[in-house]
Amino acid sequence: MSIDIRGLYKRFGHFTALDHIDLHIPAGQLVALLGPSGCGKTTLLRIIAGLETADQGSILFDGEETSSRHVRDRRVGFVFQHYALFQHMTVFENIAFGLRVRPRARRPSETQIRAKVHELLALIQLEWLAERYPSQLSGGQRQRIALARALAVEPQVLLLDEPFGALDTKVRKELRRWLRRLHDEIHVTSVFVTHDQEEALEVSDQIVVMNHGRIEQIGTPEAVYDTPATPFVYQFLGNINLFHGRAHSGWVRLGDLRVQAPEYQDAQHAPAMAYVRPHDIDLLREPEDNDSTLAATVTRISILGSLVRLELKQTSDGEIAEVEMTRERFAADPLQTGDLVFVKPRHLHVFLEGTESAASVPMHWHGDGGGI
Amino acid sequence: MTGPTRSRQRPAASEPPLIRGLLIGIALVFLTLFLFVPLIAVFYEALRKGLGVYLAAITDPYALSAIRLTLLSTACAVPLNMLFGVAAAWAITKFEFRGKSLLITLIDLPFAVSPVIAGLIYVLLFGAHGWLGPTLIQQDIKIIFAVPGIVLATVFVTVPFIARELIPLMQAQGTEEEEAALVLGASGWTTFWRITLPNIKWGLLYGVVLCTARAMGEFGAVSVVSGHIRGLTNTLPLHIEILYNEYQYAAAFACASLLTLLALAILGIKTFIERYTFSQRRPPTGGDTL
Numbered sequence: 001m002s003i004d005i006r007g008l009y010k011r012f013g014h015f016t017a018l019d020h021i022d023l024h025i026p027a028g029q030l031v032a033l034l035g036p037s038g039c040g041k042t043t044l045l046r047i048i049a050g051l052e053t054a055d056q057g058s059i060l061f062d063g064e065e066t067s068s069r070h071v072r073d074r075r076v077g078f079v080f081q082h083y084a085l086f087q088h089m090t091v092f093e094n095i096a097f098g099l100r101v102r103p104r105a106r107r108p109s110e111t112q113i114r115a116k117v118h119e120l121l122a123l124i125q126l127e128w129l130a131e132r133y134p135s136q137l138s139g140g141q142r143q144r145i146a147l148a149r150a151l152a153v154e155p156q157v158l159l160l161d162e163p164f165g166a167l168d169t170k171v172r173k174e175l176r177r178w179l180r181r182l183h184d185e186i187h188v189t190s191v192f193v194t195h196d197q198e199e200a201l202e203v204s205d206q207i208v209v210m211n212h213g214r215i216e217q218i219g220t221p222e223a224v225y226d227t228p229a230t231p232f233v234y235q236f237l238g239n240i241n242l243f244h245g246r247a248h249s250g251w252v253r254l255g256d257l258r259v260q261a262p263e264y265q266d267a268q269h270a271p272a273m274a275y276v277r278p279h280d281i282d283l284l285r286e287p288e289d290n291d292s293t294l295a296a297t298v299t300r301i302s303i304l305g306s307l308v309r310l311e312l313k314q315t316s317d318g319e320i321a322e323v324e325m326t327r328e329r330f331a332a333d334p335l336q337t338g339d340l341v342f343v344k345p346r347h348l349h350v351f352l353e354g355t356e357s358a359a360s361v362p363m364h365w366h367g368d369g370g371g372i
Numbered sequence: 373m374t375g376p377t378r379s380r381q382r383p384a385a386s387e388p389p390l391i392r393g394l395l396i397g398i399a400l401v402f403l404t405l406f407l408f409v410p411l412i413a414v415f416y417e418a419l420r421k422g423l424g425v426y427l428a429a430i431t432d433p434y435a436l437s438a439i440r441l442t443l444l445s446t447a448c449a450v451p452l453n454m455l456f457g458v459a460a461a462w463a464i465t466k467f468e469f470r471g472k473s474l475l476i477t478l479i480d481l482p483f484a485v486s487p488v489i490a491g492l493i494y495v496l497l498f499g500a501h502g503w504l505g506p507t508l509i510q511q512d513i514k515i516i517f518a519v520p521g522i523v524l525a526t527v528f529v530t531v532p533f534i535a536r537e538l539i540p541l542m543q544a545q546g547t548e549e550e551e552a553a554l555v556l557g558a559s560g561w562t563t564f565w566r567i568t569l570p571n572i573k574w575g576l577l578y579g580v581v582l583c584t585a586r587a588m589g590e591f592g593a594v595s596v597v598s599g600h601i602r603g604l605t606n607t608l609p610l611h612i613e614i615l616y617n618e619y620q621y622a623a624a625f626a627c628a629s630l631l632t633l634l635a636l637a638i639l640g641i642k643t644f645i646e647r648y649t650f651s652q653r654r655p656p657t658g659g660d661t662l
Contacts, residue, residue, distance in 0.1 A: 017565035049555060050555075051554075067585060071554050071555055072554055072555070072557045072559070076555060076557075077554040077555070078551070078552065080548050080551075080552060084552040085549075085552075086549055086553075087549070088570040088571065089646070091490070097566075098556035098557055098559070099555070101556065101557055101558040101559070101562050146552075149552075152556075153556055153557060211532060
């Protein structure tokens, strides 16, 4: 079932948590609400669930207004960051709870409840834990039980609030892959909140990037990573190098580097920022002519598993830049601390400083040797 | 190499043996002098004139009536405060409303006010010359120098015990489990009985135990409103005082030993609850592994 959010506005005292949010979540998709803490993503999720009420705006499930519907009648499944399992009930009773509290007329028989719970336990592959108590389980197991409990009431929408936030890295990775596979099986419209960009990129169909109570960008993981709409999205998703410079008549100058930016044809000496991902940089031993490289010194080399990260200090202004390359590539021409190199971005985005509208039109530039 | 040497070294965070021994010694001497010796003295004095005198003292009709009244006022005060304590703690911890801090302050009032003053307030309110006294006399309702006054004073003095016990507990538990229940379709009533109450039951029981102990032992407030009418408005602590003032030491100590036994029983229950809740305490939610 699809979710439509229209003009949602919410304040807590003087703090604006949600600033007129409009969002459409198509049926059957797994959508990530991604943003730093305090950006309003959890508030949005809780308002969709009905655990919080908005000051303005409406939420429609399949085109039907839900604001007036009580949380228990919304048929949503909610998974909490800290699981919120019922401590005094066994795993079985936790999962059965949603079925047992139904009004007598709609309550399934004991045999049906038993069958349903065992079906869900099989789905989460934890059948052997039915008689345990939550305190006897690991974090990963608890979160899977919490998910089964949410699914027991056959929700129309599944909402997950930082579902893997309290788990350690390894379990988190396992569990999010498992969630993705599960979603591919059951196809219930799902929204999950996360501040972990890697998690959002790996699991979701669509990412909604939020900041200061507003939506910065909506798109597929590929789209938000490759063509960020705003500097914020660029910074939030993945590591970046930032170069300051000026845009003038369709060109942007960043120190010694000069790149073409036809979008900024009308700009006259406008302050500009260029973003480059660490893996989108080539390092050359010799400078290229026609202003397509920046001189820098290698100040630090760290080996991170399959990657090598180099820290560079730009010769012109002393700014630090970060470059990542594969071990193989590094081995082909090993650099050493103190070496002089020439930085050649393969891929960069230019935003004009301070102008939100211009920033939403990113320039896309592919360096092709001496083309500039 | 390091094994044996380390085992002879004391752990970095502990004190030298001398200081440790001194501290433990001071604590033990203090406890023996101020708690253990009086405790033994109560039973020694109670039984000094023989078991016969002891039994006579506690089966005396006035003593029995005092025991009955003490149990009655406790039986009234504890359920009332249980109801109020749960309601207040529930309201304070699960909802936001105006006047919340005022409510918290009011709950603490009986702790802050001297029990004697609490008793006097009731005398001023309901006494023959008090604000409501004349009206009550017209209706033939007796509160002061009667059983209702004693119950009221006991309720007042014991108000904070259960609420104070539950508020931090419910604050620590947060509202997530209740929210989970609501999302799963449970009504507020069902959520209270099936989620909230089981989660607070040991804290509630602990509060009830403390409240009971206080209700039975209350002297000051009850003394003011009771009027000390033997066989009618004397509670056990008041009865003990009267016996003592009449130089009936053996009888006074016999009744005192009854109260002491009740206190010890309550202490035993409290220890059991503490041990049980400790073993039941939930592990920390964050940072655990698969």
